Amino acid sequence: MYSEKVMECFMNPQNVGEIENADGVGTVGNPRCGDIMKIYLKIEDNTIKDVKFKTFGCGAAIATSTMMTQMVKGKSIEEALKINNEAVAEALDGLPPVKMHCSCLAEEALQAALWNYAQKNQLSIEGLNPPPNYVAEEKGSTEEN
Amino acid sequence: MIYLDHAATTPVKPPVLEAMLPYFTEYYGNPSSVYKLAQRNKKTLDDARAVVARHLGAEPKEIFFTSGGTEADNWAIKGIAAALKEKGNHIITTNIEHHAVLHPCQHLEKLGFDVTYLEVDGDGLVTPEQVEQAIRAETILISIMYANNEIGTIMPIAEIGTVARAHGVVFHTDAVQAVGHLPIDVKAENIDLLSLSGHKFYGPKGIGALYVRRGVKLPSFLHGGGQERGKRPGTENVPGIVGLATAIDLAYQDLAVKTARIKTLRDYLIDRIFERIPYCRLNGHRHQRLANNVNFSFDFVEGESLLLLLDIEGIAASSGSACTSGSLDPSHVLLALGLPHEQAHGSIRFTLGEDNTQAELDLVLDKLPVFVERMRSMSPLYEDFVQKNS
Numbered sequence: 341m342y343s344e345k346v347m348e349c350f351m352n353p354q355n356v357g358e359i360e361n362a363d364g365v366g367t368v369g370n371p372r373c374g375d376i377m378k379i380y381l382k383i384e385d386n387t388i389k390d391v392k393f394k395t396f397g398c399g400a401a402i403a404t405s406t407m408m409t410q411m412v413k414g415k416s417i418e419e420a421l422k423i424n425n426e427a428v429a430e431a432l433d434g435l436p437p438v439k440m441h442c443s444c445l446a447e448e449a450l451q452a453a454l455w456n457y458a459q460k461n462q463l464s465i466e467g468l469n470p471p472p473n474y475v476a477e478e479k480g481s482t483e484e485n
Numbered sequence: 486m487i488y489l490d491h492a493a494t495t496p497v498k499p500p501v502l503e504a505m506l507p508y509f510t511e512y513y514g515n516p517s518s519v520y521k522l523a524q525r526n527k528k529t530l531d532d533a534r535a536v537v538a539r540h541l542g543a544e545p546k547e548i549f550f551t552s553g554g555t556e557a558d559n560w561a562i563k564g565i566a567a568a569l570k571e572k573g574n575h576i577i578t579t580n581i582e583h584h585a586v587l588h589p590c591q592h593l594e595k596l597g598f599d600v601t602y603l604e605v606d607g608d609g610l611v612t613p614e615q616v617e618q619a620i621r622a623e624t625i626l627i628s629i630m631y632a633n634n635e636i637g638t639i640m641p642i643a644e645i646g647t648v649a650r651a652h653g654v655v656f657h658t659d660a661v662q663a664v665g666h667l668p669i670d671v672k673a674e675n676i677d678l679l680s681l682s683g684h685k686f687y688g689p690k691g692i693g694a695l696y697v698r699r700g701v702k703l704p705s706f707l708h709g710g711g712q713e714r715g716k717r718p719g720t721e722n723v724p725g726i727v728g729l730a731t732a733i734d735l736a737y738q739d740l741a742v743k744t745a746r747i748k749t750l751r752d753y754l755i756d757r758i759f760e761r762i763p764y765c766r767l768n769g770h771r772h773q774r775l776a777n778n779v780n781f782s783f784d785f786v787e788g789e790s791l792l793l794l795l796d797i798e799g800i801a802a803s804s805g806s807a808c809t810s811g812s813l814d815p816s817h818v819l820l821a822l823g824l825p826h827e828q829a830h831g832s833i834r835f836t837l838g839e840d841n842t843q844a845e846l847d848l849v850l851d852k853l854p855v856f857v858e859r860m861r862s863m864s865p866l867y868e869d870f871v872q873k874n875s
Contacts, residue, residue: 342793350793356863367865371827374787374815378865394865396827398789402863 342399343433349403354410357392364460366452368471369445375401377449379409383457388412388420393449400439407431408446417454421467423447486799487845491685491777492634492662492836493803497728498687504731505689508724516721517712526723533730540737541679541696542670549695549713550726554661554682557695558585558628560706560717561657561678565626566593568702569655573623577654579603579611579640581818582630585680586659590628599623607822608770609638617648627656631663631679635818635834636769637778639667646675655701661685661693665736666744666775677701683725687839688732692725747837748776754835754846755779761854768819768832777837782819782828785867786860791833794856800849803834827866 342350359380369376375397382390391413393405408428412420425443429435435443451471458465488496497505514523516530534545541548551557566576578590580602590600601619603611616627627649632639642658649656657678663669664679665686671679678701682693697703697716709718755767764784783791788804795802815829835849861867 347793350790351797353863358868371825371830371866374826374830376865378868394863394868396785396864396866397787399793401787402790 341436342403343435345431345433346400346403346435349406349432350399353402353406355392355406355413356394358394359390359392362392362453364453364455364457366449366454366456366471368448368452369397371396373441374398375442375445377401377405377445379449379453381453381457383417386418387416388414397442397445398439400435400442401445403432404428404435404442404446405449408450412450417465418467420450421454421465423450486801487841487848488801489835489837489841489845489849490801490803491838492637492775492834494684494690495687495838497684497689498732498735500735501688501728501731505724505728508727512723516723517710526721529723530721530726533726536730536734537681537694538696540669540733541664542672543696544699546714547671547696547699549697549717550721550729551693551695551717552691552722553693554583554659554680554685555585556706557680557682557693558583558657558659559589560695560703561680561697562586562589562626562628563593564703564706565655565657565678565701566596566598568704569625570598573621573625574598575621575624576600577603577616577619577624577627577629579605579629580821581605581609581633581636581638582628583634583659583661586628586630587817603629605638605821608773609633609636609768609818609822610770610773611640611645613641613644613648616645617652620648620652620654624652624654627654629656629658631658631660631669632667632775633769633818634662635816636780636822637662637775637836638769639663639773639775642676643674649677650675662775665733666740666777668737668740671696671698678703683729683732686732686736689725689728692722692729694729743839744776747839747841750837750841750843750846751776751779753843754837754849757846757850758853761850762857765857766824766828768822768824775836779835779837780832782824782832783857784828784831785864785870786857787830788832790860791853791856794859795833795849795852798848798852800852803836804832 362380363383364381367378378394380392391409395401395405411423425447428446429443448471514526516526534548538545538548594600603615655677659680661682664681677698679696684690707718712718766782768780792804819829
């Protein structure tokens with residue numbers, strides 16, 4: 341049911357983990373739909389120097405997390421914002437229709453982390469809107485979530 | 486490959502296949518025709534019907550062959566609704582039935598029927614008292630599964646049968662997971678209608694049967710020729726029927742011995758998963774469950790990802806996680822037990838068969854803890870849990 345590329349990204353996930361004192365953290369999704377994605381960003385000079393993820397979800401969710409983080413690493417914020425869910429899905433040689441929402445989640449998770457970065461630094465980033473599934477998150481401050 | 490998905494389907498046993506084969510090429514006659522080739526097959530059908538009836542404690546005339554369990558369930562539920570709609574419009578079932586029962590019930594609701602979905606307890610059981618309390622003057626049908634396909638919980642069918650009979654309500658049971666695995670006596674258990682499917686006990690796919698107790702008026706679901714005494718038209722699937730009868734006969738041979746062996750393996754797997762993997766939950770009743778069913782939720786991980794990892798190791802299992810079935814909702818059965826969504830998404834079902842060995846389970850027990858640990862290390866839910874508890 342999955343492409344070889346998806347299985348490869350699922351079996352050998354890249355950029356898994358956390359970043360201490362991350363510049364931006366974003367979590368999207370909820371247990372109801374079965375996918376939760378959390379993205380950590382290290383940003384220097386408007387460039388995504390490092391990115392890590394933690395994902396609760398199916399094979400497609402893990403694979404899209406891997407692919408998306410690989411695609412945005414080293415990119416400027418503006419360039420990273422241009423990477424949408426279709427680009428992630430395409431880079432994976434496609435996803436089954438029922439799994440396309442996983443690629444949306446990857447895009448939203450990135451935006452949530454960037455939004456968090458912008459909020460913390462009181463920046464206004466063009467083209468960046470508060471993501472729909474945004475969960476405000478500061479380590480240790482949102483125990484209830 | 487280590488096949489641990491026998492509740493999904495089973496391989497056809499060689500003697501079953503052997504019994505079926507001549508009916509494709511040699512004895513291909515249509516049982517409704519008059520010549521010898523055809524009449525021979527009429528006798529074959531009678532014999533097969535008698536075999537199925539004998540194993541259920543029924544009479545041959547009470548067995549009607551169908552295309553499988555889904556057709557049998559649909560026929561029983563929609564048929565009784567149509568036959569008794571003047572008497573009443575109320576149906577009682579449970580919230581953990583197979584979709585082949587739930588969806589016909591939902592369809593009937595759209596037509597004006599009133600359906601009570603009894604809520605199971607945390608082990609997946611309903612009580613006869615619950616059933617009795619739900620019965621009204623207008624109740625026309627009680628449909629409760631014999632054993633659940635996901636969690637293996639076995640319902641108190643005989644006790645529910647007693648309640649149904651006392652109130653004069655028709656009682657149907659979807660016994661697709663039970664026939665060939667549990668001793669069944671439709672008369673002693675006061676069952677009026679019972680659905681079964683051949684491929685769940687080493688028979689072929691595409692063949693099943695509905696037992697209809699003599700005296701229960703069930704109109705035809707299909708309309709056509711006079712096969713199955715006019716109740717179920719369509720040229721009989723003779724090879725399938727032969728396969729079904731052979732398979733049910735083999736299934737009930739030494740059933741107690743086979744069941745004891747599989748139960749030992751089941752408990753071996755359950756006990757060691759508990760020993761080796763923290764934060765997990767056995768879904769379904771610990772003892773009142775099918776001898777071959779093991780269903781676990783592993784906290785903080787999602788089921789499909791575990792299935793993919795197991796599959797790469799050649800281990801075939803199944804998940805209550807909906808991701809595998811093309812819908813995003815988690816299992817309605819696990820939600821009905823009261824599991825939160827994340828646990829309902831994190832379930833794995835192993836269903837054992839006659840050929841599985843302890844060595845195979847040992848391999849599963851080697852791999853599974855590693856895979857669960859690996860997925861937990863990637864899980865934001867596990868990260869939150871560790872932080873809260875550190």
